[in-house]
Amino acid sequence: MTGGILGFLGGIGLFLFGMETLTAALRSLAGEGLRRWLLRVTSSPLRGVLTGAGITAVVQSSTAVTVMTIGFVGAGLISFSQSLGVIYGANIGTTVTGWIIMLVGVKLKLGVVALPVLFVASLMGILGEGQLARLGRMLAGLSLLFIGLDLMQAASAGVEDFVPLDWLPGDTWAGRLAMAAIGLVLVAIMQSSSAGIALTLVLLGSGTLSFGQAAAMVVGMNMGTTLTGFLASLGGGSEMLRAALANLLFNFISALLAFSLLNLLAPLLHNPVTGPDDQTALVLFHTALNVLGAALFLPLTKPFGALVTWLVPDRPVTLAMALDPQLLADSGTALDAAARTATAITEAIGQALQAALAPQDARDLRPLAALPNKVEPARKALETWLSRLHLPPDRPELLNRMAALMHLTDHITRLTSRSEELDRIAHLADSPRLARPARAIAAALAKQRKVGQAARLFARIRGFALRHRRGALLREHAGMISPVEVFRETDALRWVDRVAEHAERLAHYEAQAAGPQMNSVRPA
Known part of the structure; x- marks a missing residue:
């Protein structure tokens, strides 16, 4: 028996x-x-x-x-x-x-x-x-x-x-x-x-x-x-x-x-x-x-x-809501969730900057003030999520997506720091010459663009920032503006240049992190 x-x-x-x-x-x-x-x-x-x-x-x-x-x-x-x-x-x-x-x-x-x-x-x-x-x-x-x-x-x-x-x-x-x-x-x-x-x-x-x-x-x-x-x-x-x-x-x-x-x-x-x-x-x-x-x-x-x-109604929306622990059972799906979270964080930063850089009658600084409490938990959750993933070493397509997500997380961290430079953002919002490229960057962050479109846009903006920084120095030499104004102008232009670089890299790595199957069906 x-x-x-x-x-x-x-x-x-x-x-x-x-x-x-x-x-x-x-x-x-x-x-x-x-x-x-x-x-x-x-x-x-x-x-x-x-x-x-x-x-x-x-x-x-x-x-x-x-x-x-x-x-x-x-x-x-x-x-x-x-x-x-x-x-x-x-x-x-x-x-x-x-x-x-x-x-x-x-x-x-x-x-x-x-x-x-x-x-x-x-x-x-x-x-x-x-x-x-x-x-x-x-x-x-x-x-x-x-x-x-x-x-x-x-x-x-x-x-x-x-x-x-x-x-x-x-x-x-x-x-x-x-x-x-x-x-x-x-x-x-x-x-x-x-x-x-x-x-x-x-x-x-x-x-x-x-x-x-x-x-x-x-x-x-x-x-x-x-x-x-x-x-x-x-x-x-x-x-x-x-x-x-x-x-x-x-x-x-x-x-x-x-x-x-x-x-x-x-x-x-x-x-x-x-x-x-x-x-x-x-x-x-x-x-x-x-x-x-x-x-x-x-x-x-x-x-x-x-x-x-x-x-089953929708629960309160958080930037890291896609990081459902059940999805860790499948590596590809877990990477999809991480890519979606990175995109959600980027778009949230872009939307907050859009509101802060808007014309005076439509400007709203509250989203920018609330941004750290929204972004920081999501960024930490994303880092924890990526650390929990164990990918097979002979699957290069998954490893490449993982590497892109690591780069994304790094650029998100640096972009978050840039969004806290309130003096420079305020100067850009009030400047007739600088507000337009700054708003273009914010709009591109708030809504995904194709990699080629993003690269061309940000290349033009970075060229604009370089030319105007030189122009500001020349105007100071000619006595047209004070040294204090030069420093404010060049600091703001440096912000535009750096944020444009982060935005271009984010668009590039978002496409890589999404994987070929996502890019083939993603709406334009």
């Missing part, structure tokens, strides 16, 4: 570790290509469903796809309504794992074959580098998954010794509700719906569960994954909480629909085409559960999005 329990638990543990290793390796192998694909093809809810299903089938993690999508929402690249299609699709895509487990693991029993593959994969992961090492980790994860499944199946032969069948709820409506609750708790503990499906398939194959009991467990597992994500999102931002709530409502309503139709669906799933096999029927049921849910919600995406937005 003890050996059976230990074998069963060991099999679950190997499966969970293999699934985690496989998912991490697939995400790393996919790289930025999948992120660019996800960003480009979510223009409609239907395309979002197809994209979400496809990418989830590739990376084997609906959570990773959801986090990536919400990162794009947070960066303003897609709307929350567009992200809902990807959420529907991710739930469909995650059912592919069940098919792999059932067709390859349960039916073919590849645990023995996986042992030599695990040996070769381990050597690839230890001795190889870059893509070869990632491929090794992927094969190792896949091997562990099948070995764990074999252990579970071997131990399930004596499962009645440690799980008496009369302990389980009967195959009645009340019993099925209890089995759904068990499925929900199991997935909440294991943190993997794929492991839950594998466990259910094994118990169904051993005769421990009837089809109705197993289907009810699958319904509970579908809800269990979303509950975990919802609890994890409570400390995050509004967009993450909305996505988690949308996922929870989608799965809950889909589960209610499937649960109520279970007796009607059971005969249809056991048909001459697929055969009377309970395990095949269970995987079909899992897929049908999510496909039916997507079909129900797809026409209602806009009102559903509006309902979720109403249930």
Whole structure:
């Protein structure tokens, strides 16, 4: 009895570790290509469903796809309504794992074959580098998954010794509700719906569960994954909480629909085409559960999005609101959040300078006075965020974005110091000759410009500052202005020159930090 329990638990543990290793390796192998694909093809809810299903089938993690999508929402690249299609699709895509487990693991029993593959994969992961090492980790994860499944199946032969069948709820409506609750708790503990499906398939194959009991467990597992994500999102931002709530409502309503139709669906799933096999029927049921849910919600995406937005209103806006801790799970998405934060800080400085440099009748110094309390916490949060990122050394595109963000943070720090030089800003605002270029710089900071446009604008402004600084010295030599006025004029012109330099560098590094997939879709 003890050996059976230990074998069963060991099999679950190997499966969970293999699934985690496989998912991490697939995400790393996919790289930025999948992120660019996800960003480009979510223009409609239907395309979002197809994209979400496809990418989830590739990376084997609906959570990773959801986090990536919400990162794009947070960066303003897609709307929350567009992200809902990807959420529907991710739930469909995650059912592919069940098919792999059932067709390859349960039916073919590849645990023995996986042992030599695990040996070769381990050597690839230890001795190889870059893509070869990632491929090794992927094969190792896949091997562990099948070995764990074999252990579970071997131990399930004596499962009645440690799980008496009369302990389980009967195959009645009340019993099925209890089995759904068990499925929900199991997935909440294991943190993997794929492991839950594998466990259910094994118990169904051993005769421990009837089809109705197993289907009810699958319904509970579908809800269990979303509950975990919802609890994890409570400390995050509004967009993450909305996505988690949308996922929870989608799965809950889909589960209610499937649960109520279970007796009607059971005969249809056991048909001459697929055969009377309970395990095949269970995987079909899992897929049908999510496909039916997507079909129900797809026409209602806009009102559903509006309902979720109403249930989760925007929180007080801060410059660092994009730095949601949940986004750290994906390096590319975490860099997107950092780039958005850097841009928000830059724009806030530009808007405060615009108000302070405005003509006398429209001038407002309050935003500039409030700027340190807004910018400083956000800048520190950005620095902390960047220090928490751990990027793979063989991913140059991510490392380049990280380097650009470090430069951005440095220029933001120096630009913040320039915005505190109130005497020079006041002189520029009151000067008929100098106010115009100073306002042009502030306007460029407050609204993103393309790199080429920014470089040309700031080059003209810096040339203007150099010429007028020389002119001020000549006017002092000619006795036209006093030395005090010369110092004020040259100090103000030096401010224009330095701020123009920071602004040009900020535009340059913002484009690099955003990455190629962002620049290809960013509005002009």
